[in-house]
Amino acid sequence: METDFKKEARKQYLHYFRIWFLIIGVLxxxxxxxxxxxxxxQEAPAERVYDYADVLTEEEEEKLRAHIAQKEQQAQIHxxxxxxxxxxxxxxxxxxxxxxxxxxxxxxxxxxxDFWDEKRYGYNKGFExxxxxxxxxxxxxxxxxxxxxxxxVERAFSVHDIxxxxxxxxxxxxxxxxxxxxxxxxxxxDLLERHSTMPFPWAIVLVVPFVVAGIxxxxxxxxxxxxxxxxxxxxxxxGKPELKGKTDEFLRKSVVTRRIETHSSSSGGHHSSGGGGHxxxxxxxxxxxxxxxx
Amino acid sequence: xxxxxxxxxxxxVYSPEKHGMFCPFCESEGSQERQEAQSxxxxxCPNCGGEVPVEAHTSATQCPYCDSYLIFNERxxxxxxxxxxxxxxxxxxTCKQSLREKFGKxxxxxxxxxxxxxxxxxxxxxxxxxxxxYDTGCYFQGEGIKVRxxxxxxTEYTETxxxxxxxxxxxxxxxxxxxxxxxxxxxxxxLIAPFDYGQMIAFSPEYxxxxxxxxxNMGSDVVENRANAxxxxxxxxxxxxxxxGYSSVKTMRQDVTVRECKAVYGLLPVWKYxxxxxxxxxxxxxxxxxxxxxxxxxxxxxxxxxxxATLWACLTAILALVNILLGSL
Numbered sequence: 001m002e003t004d005f006k007k008e009a010r011k012q013y014l015h016y017f018r019i020w021f022l023i024i025g026v027l028x029x030x031x032x033x034x035x036x037x038x039x040x041x042q043e044a045p046a047e048r049v050y051d052y053a054d055v056l057t058e059e060e061e062e063k064l065r066a067h068i069a070q071k072e073q074q075a076q077i078h079x080x081x082x083x084x085x086x087x088x089x090x091x092x093x094x095x096x097x098x099x100x101x102x103x104x105x106x107x108x109x110x111x112x113x114d115f116w117d118e119k120r121y122g123y124n125k126g127f128e129x130x131x132x133x134x135x136x137x138x139x140x141x142x143x144x145x146x147x148x149x150x151x152x153v154e155r156a157f158s159v160h161d162i163x164x165x166x167x168x169x170x171x172x173x174x175x176x177x178x179x180x181x182x183x184x185x186x187x188x189x190d191l192l193e194r195h196s197t198m199p200f201p202w203a204i205v206l207v208v209p210f211v212v213a214g215i216x217x218x219x220x221x222x223x224x225x226x227x228x229x230x231x232x233x234x235x236x237x238x239g240k241p242e243l244k245g246k247t248d249e250f251l252r253k254s255v256v257t258r259r260i261e262t263h264s265s266s267s268g269g270h271h272s273s274g275g276g277g278h279x280x281x282x283x284x285x286x287x288x289x290x291x292x293x294x
Numbered sequence: 295x296x297x298x299x300x301x302x303x304x305x306x307v308y309s310p311e312k313h314g315m316f317c318p319f320c321e322s323e324g325s326q327e328r329q330e331a332q333s334x335x336x337x338x339c340p341n342c343g344g345e346v347p348v349e350a351h352t353s354a355t356q357c358p359y360c361d362s363y364l365i366f367n368e369r370x371x372x373x374x375x376x377x378x379x380x381x382x383x384x385x386x387x388t389c390k391q392s393l394r395e396k397f398g399k400x401x402x403x404x405x406x407x408x409x410x411x412x413x414x415x416x417x418x419x420x421x422x423x424x425x426x427x428y429d430t431g432c433y434f435q436g437e438g439i440k441v442r443x444x445x446x447x448x449t450e451y452t453e454t455x456x457x458x459x460x461x462x463x464x465x466x467x468x469x470x471x472x473x474x475x476x477x478x479x480x481x482x483x484x485l486i487a488p489f490d491y492g493q494m495i496a497f498s499p500e501y502x503x504x505x506x507x508x509x510x511n512m513g514s515d516v517v518e519n520r521a522n523a524x525x526x527x528x529x530x531x532x533x534x535x536x537x538x539g540y541s542s543v544k545t546m547r548q549d550v551t552v553r554e555c556k557a558v559y560g561l562l563p564v565w566k567y568x569x570x571x572x573x574x575x576x577x578x579x580x581x582x583x584x585x586x587x588x589x590x591x592x593x594x595x596x597x598x599x600x601x602x603a604t605l606w607a608c609l610t611a612i613l614a615l616v617n618i619l620l621g622s623l
Binding site for chain 1: 400470590593600609
């Protein structure tokens with residue numbers, strides 16, 4: 001008998017939660033399928049380190065490539081480093097190299113964006129795909145870095161985050177460029193992990209179900225108690241009393257007046273905030289980014 | 295006494311579904327024949343001669359050996375003759391269905407709470423009641439206040455008018471029911487009301503065959519205070535209803551005078567289901583005429599935790615998977 005009831009309880013439990021279990025199963029399968037069939041960008045080259053300024057040794061480049069490869073797997077983004085030693089400022093440079101501008105920052109931005117777009121970088125796709133590129137110009141008097149972001153990194157990183165990455169590079173580039181670029185890779189991945197691109201924060205994932213489960217328990221524990229449903233005249237012969245006498249005699253009256261104060265008030269002020277840092281490259285792709293010039 | 299079938303000799307019972315006497319053995323209707331106990335007194339079954347355990351106030355019961363329904367003449371005759379009764383209108387199956395409908399969605403009830411085996415233990419009992427008739431004169435005197443407000447320009451006016459209010463009425467209360475059983479909880483018996491007196495008939499022992507019964511074990515003088523309290527509460531409400539329309543009324547004098555009081559003994563039908571869970575009894579009472587249910591469902595702590603924790607886990611899993619899924623797109 002006891003076994004039968006346990007079986008019945010198990011049956012009721014599974015029946016009650018069957019839709020929930022089904023949804024979880026479908027979502028889990030979708031996650032697994034998406035994980036293994038996620039579109040990988042085949043157009044981009046395997047190279048991630050372009051040391052045109054020749055500030056790294058061969059050994060350092062290899063170590064950096066290995067480190068980037070490992071971090072790319074975890075963060076699912078492309079991480080590219082480009083070092084150059086070119087003048088990017090002034091009319092002469094513009095004429096010589098065909099830059100669109102004469103100012104350092106915009107030209108650095110163009111070079112970084114164009115490099116990214118031309119090589120078809122992006123972890124998931126070759127256009128506006130997920131990833132980041134650090135362009136470091138070592139040209140005397142024009143030394144500085146530009147960080148170009150794309151795809152989910154562009155969406156996740158604020159101007160402040162870009163600055164943090166660039167400061168991480170700034171801290172070591174003079175004394176140890178290899179360490180500076182390792183710091184770049186680590187900082188990008190750390191920040192990206194911190195700014196998870198999930199639609200809602202994990203705190204919500206944990207708190208909301210807790211609250212809902214509490215409400216569910218409270219609601220189901222509440223029992224409708226039997227109420228007294230006997231009408232007041234249920235036992236009265238004929239359903240109503242026999243009225244023998246009734247008096248409603250007016251006695252007196254009093255009137256109170258009150259002046260109504262009217263107020264007019266106004267409140268206001270608008271606060272506006274604007275975002276920034278996003279632009280389109282010459283190929284039409286959306287990028288984010290920022291620069292530090294030394 | 296016992297009612298036997300003229301055709302097959304089986305025990306004939308009253309069937310609420312068929313509204314008549316019915317032999318469950320040969321399925322004949324109206325074939326009952328009253329048979330009196332020959333000897334042996336109350337504790338001997340007139341059908342099989344078995345020893346029947348009879349409690350102090352039992353007036354009808356079932357023989358544990360031959361399952362025949364017995365009615366004890368000594369407890370339905372003489373001083374214990376009910377003047378009236380409402381026969382069962384709802385059978386056991388209908389009551390079981392009502393309980394399942396009412397509590398079926400209560401998720402945290404123990405699994406076997408509404409099981410067929412448990413519900414089969416439900417008993418139909420004729421509960422002894424005293425029915426009180428009161429002839430009353432009711433009087434109210436007070437001061438009524440009517441408040442009216444309006445606005446003119448920047449001024450708000452509030453006018454308060456005072457009235458001398460009095461009401462005088464005769465109220466005849468009929469058949470206020472108060473259970474006359476020590477075993478039945480008073481609050482539950484009050485909640486199980488009302489009964490439809492349109493189906494009240496003169497007492498006949500035939501209707502008790504197939505059910506359990508009790509003779510009154512509390513005198514009309516003992517329980518009259520409960521009827522009186524009910525009557526006075528209703529009278530005051532009726533008086534109050536008669537002076538509606540005031541913003542507020544201050545009571546100055548209120549009297550309910552009983553001119554005449556009369557009590558009559560009768561029986562009302564109640565189904566009783568006792569569910570035992572973790573060494574505790576959870577009684578449920580169902581009005582045998584209207585189907586109104588009174589009782590509190592036991593809670594299975596294992597179910598509360600199990601279901602709530604599962605819901606929490608499911609929601610967390612779904613949100614997490616959706617988060618991962620949308621985040622990776």
